[in-house]
Amino acid sequence: MLDFTVAIPTYNGAERLPQVLEKVRSQIQTESLKWEVIVIDNNSSDNTEEVVKNYQETWPRSIPLKYILESEQGAAFARLRAVKEAKGEYIAFLDDDNWPEPNWLISAYSFCKEHPQAGAIGGQIHANYEIPPPENFKPIEPFLAIREHGSQPFRFDAANLRLPPAASLIVRKQAWQESVPPRPSLTGKLPGLLIQGDDYEPLLYLHKHGWEIWYNPEMHTYHQIPKWRLEKDYLLKLAQGCGLATCKLLMINAKPWQKPWIILRTIVGNGKRLVLHFLKYKGKLKNNLTATFQINFYLQCSLSPIELLRKR
Structure with a gap:
């Protein structure tokens, strides 16, 4: 070898x-x-x-x-x-x-x-x-x-x-x-x-x-x-792709009893980040690519349990 x-x-x-x-x-x-x-x-x-x-x-x-x-x-x-x-x-x-x-x-x-x-x-x-x-x-x-x-x-x-x-x-x-x-x-x-x-x-x-x-x-x-x-289009697709994978990745090492809590935590935690981020940058998103990326990422993270169930 x-x-x-x-x-x-x-x-x-x-x-x-x-x-x-x-x-x-x-x-x-x-x-x-x-x-x-x-x-x-x-x-x-x-x-x-x-x-x-x-x-x-x-x-x-x-x-x-x-x-x-x-x-x-x-x-x-x-x-x-x-x-x-x-x-x-x-x-x-x-x-x-x-x-x-x-x-x-x-x-x-x-x-x-x-x-x-x-x-x-x-x-x-x-x-x-x-x-x-x-x-x-x-x-x-x-x-x-x-x-x-x-x-x-x-x-x-x-x-x-x-x-x-x-x-x-x-x-x-x-x-x-x-x-x-x-x-x-x-x-x-x-x-x-x-x-x-x-x-x-x-x-x-x-x-x-x-x-x-x-x-x-x-x-x-x-x-x-x-x-x-x-470019904006590429970065937003990247945010979407990374976010949608979140729940599936978290499930790899999860015990069966942990999985419902992971789904709940993923939805609630990222939903909270999404709302707080939107309120923080409301009215400024048009010219703030980083904030737009983060909001899209949190949105897709919160949707990732649905994507996981859909794939199954």
């Missing part, structure tokens, strides 16, 4: 892959590691395969670079395929628009060895915005997988859905195989499908099986945020 597999799920990523592959190839202090890189093409319609094959011609022979096609659409299926194909003890997921610092991999490996009960590890994800974000955008940055939790490591509070995104997540292959079901119930963004939560679902199963989920402040990546991700 290898020490690490760097897995890069991608969909129509031909333009983005060269930058992230260069960042991966430039990792430092990895001479003592045995590792590989796999690109999981999630049914792209562009020349993603050609880009990877061109890189294979000049890629270091000591670090295998593999191309794998996963035709079942959805980021969750791409990650499942990555776990199946990975030969590493640890799997470092890296989105094709998330650029790692040169010491990202060795920092991840050192932390994994220091925390043998860690089933997953997230780090700091900083934003590289193509254009400046709207005013007061900070409260909703986490929805774009931006996470800056400071300089001290800590365990994530999985029970309250405080978890790292999959954009630059490290997982222990053994933990995933022991804990995560072979088919996800949340697939990620698909045409006509808004519900998200695919980042969190496997982490909640890891937590359910007793694995710890940690924050490593020494792991730094930079998420490339194009201007279209700051």
Whole structure:
């Protein structure tokens, strides 16, 4: 078994892959590691395969670079395929628009060895915005997988859905195989499908099986945020997708007697936040994208039990 597999799920990523592959190839202090890189093409319609094959011609022979096609659409299926194909003890997921610092991999490996009960590890994800974000955008940055939790490591509070995104997540292959079901119930963004939560679902199963989920402040990546991700239509769809997944995620680790209370708490708690937020920003929503996003998110959270029952 290898020490690490760097897995890069991608969909129509031909333009983005060269930058992230260069960042991966430039990792430092990895001479003592045995590792590989796999690109999981999630049914792209562009020349993603050609880009990877061109890189294979000049890629270091000591670090295998593999191309794998996963035709079942959805980021969750791409990650499942990555776990199946990975030969590493640890799997470092890296989105094709998330650029790692040169010491990202060795920092991840050192932390994994220091925390043998860690089933997953997230780090700091900083934003590289193509254009400046709207005013007061900070409260909703986490929805774009931006996470800056400071300089001290800590365990994530999985029970309250405080978890790292999959954009630059490290997982222990053994933990995933022991804990995560072979088919996800949340697939990620698909045409006509808004519900998200695919980042969190496997982490909640890891937590359910007793694995710890940690924050490593020494792991730094930079998420490339194009201007279209700051447009109102995209952000409101994002709020809707994240909100509708809330109740389903909370149910993963719930005991049967807890489920009615979770439904009630989700409806009442988010309904209260919705009303208070609306009253606070009443008359100002037209020019306040952050407040509009939050109100829509709370609304969809309060509706998520209905969505859960409808799916069942």
